[in-house]
Amino acid sequence: xxxxxLTERLDQAIEAMVRNPQGVSPDVLEPTxxxxxxxxxxxxxxxxxxxxxxxxxxIERKTLMSTKAQSTQRNKPAQSAIREGFRTVTPYxxxxxxxxxxxxxxxxxxxxxxxxxxxxxxxxxxxxxxGDSMLMIGGGGKGSxxxxxxxxxxxxxxxxxxxxxxxxxxxxGATSLMPPADMDYGERGAAxxxxxxxxxxxxxxxxxxxxxEGLPNLMPYFNPRGAPKLIAFLKEAFNAExxxxxxxxxGIVHHAKIRIGDSIIEMGEAHxxxxxxxxxxxxxxxxxxxxYARAMKAEGAVSMGEPANAPYGGRSGTIKDPFGNTWYLSxxxx
Numbered sequence: 001x002x003x004x005x006l007t008e009r010l011d012q013a014i015e016a017m018v019r020n021p022q023g024v025s026p027d028v029l030e031p032t033x034x035x036x037x038x039x040x041x042x043x044x045x046x047x048x049x050x051x052x053x054x055x056x057x058x059i060e061r062k063t064l065m066s067t068k069a070q071s072t073q074r075n076k077p078a079q080s081a082i083r084e085g086f087r088t089v090t091p092y093x094x095x096x097x098x099x100x101x102x103x104x105x106x107x108x109x110x111x112x113x114x115x116x117x118x119x120x121x122x123x124x125x126x127x128x129x130x131g132d133s134m135l136m137i138g139g140g141g142k143g144s145x146x147x148x149x150x151x152x153x154x155x156x157x158x159x160x161x162x163x164x165x166x167x168x169x170x171x172x173g174a175t176s177l178m179p180p181a182d183m184d185y186g187e188r189g190a191a192x193x194x195x196x197x198x199x200x201x202x203x204x205x206x207x208x209x210x211x212x213e214g215l216p217n218l219m220p221y222f223n224p225r226g227a228p229k230l231i232a233f234l235k236e237a238f239n240a241e242x243x244x245x246x247x248x249x250x251g252i253v254h255h256a257k258i259r260i261g262d263s264i265i266e267m268g269e270a271h272x273x274x275x276x277x278x279x280x281x282x283x284x285x286x287x288x289x290x291x292y293a294r295a296m297k298a299e300g301a302v303s304m305g306e307p308a309n310a311p312y313g314g315r316s317g318t319i320k321d322p323f324g325n326t327w328y329l330s331x332x333x334x
Contacts, residue, residue: 088261094151095196133218152197153279222267227253236298278324292317
């Protein structure tokens, strides 16, 4: 059989095979054609080149996404490490009189919580909830021997009725820093200083809900001198994510939102009456030692206490950033 005839017969056999619903080779007398047709049967079930290329690309893409997700998960404080009811970062107010502060946040915000007793430094420790956010409050007051220094902070809190809460705060002894007013960024806001010296930036968002989508109702607010440097520090120390930054052409940060774990921290460059107010913050992590080591590599970090087993059953370490903020890293014992 000539090569041309062989090719024609093979083409006919392949066409017959394709028409065969079972994909079985038809009877062929010529051994050469039978052998080639068996190969064709096997090749028939293989994917086309373009399909294989698409499949390869899809597998590589999913593998890359999985690798990135695992890497990101390793570099963020684990959700499972957070105490029930808390977020990754919790502001810690240090006040001259814990009882007075509790009375203020209870009458102003309807806060709920309790005092857990005296700590190792002789001061009270308490934990209170405002909306869906937690605060820790420590310091002095009747019955304590605390001789520490108060650390007044700044907090941004969203409320359903900023005018009503502002009036409640003033009636509870707060000093007005700014009466309620409509803001050009879609909120009605006010500001007060409470009995413990803490600044509260009150706000009600204009829209379907009084808290903007994706934000907690309460956030720490920094007014550093050199906000870009603080943002860089948070990224280095805690793998923070910058989710918003509004700055001037000269690089002055007017407002920024930074995510750490499931928490949001806000900041704006110090100006006018809004000056730096270093604060204390509790940070829940999955591995205190590992996160402490990472934080200490961030530029300007200072150790305030290496990781050690804590009396309350966890493990904690403490660092101070270049702006005077103190970060307590805490993980549960494994």
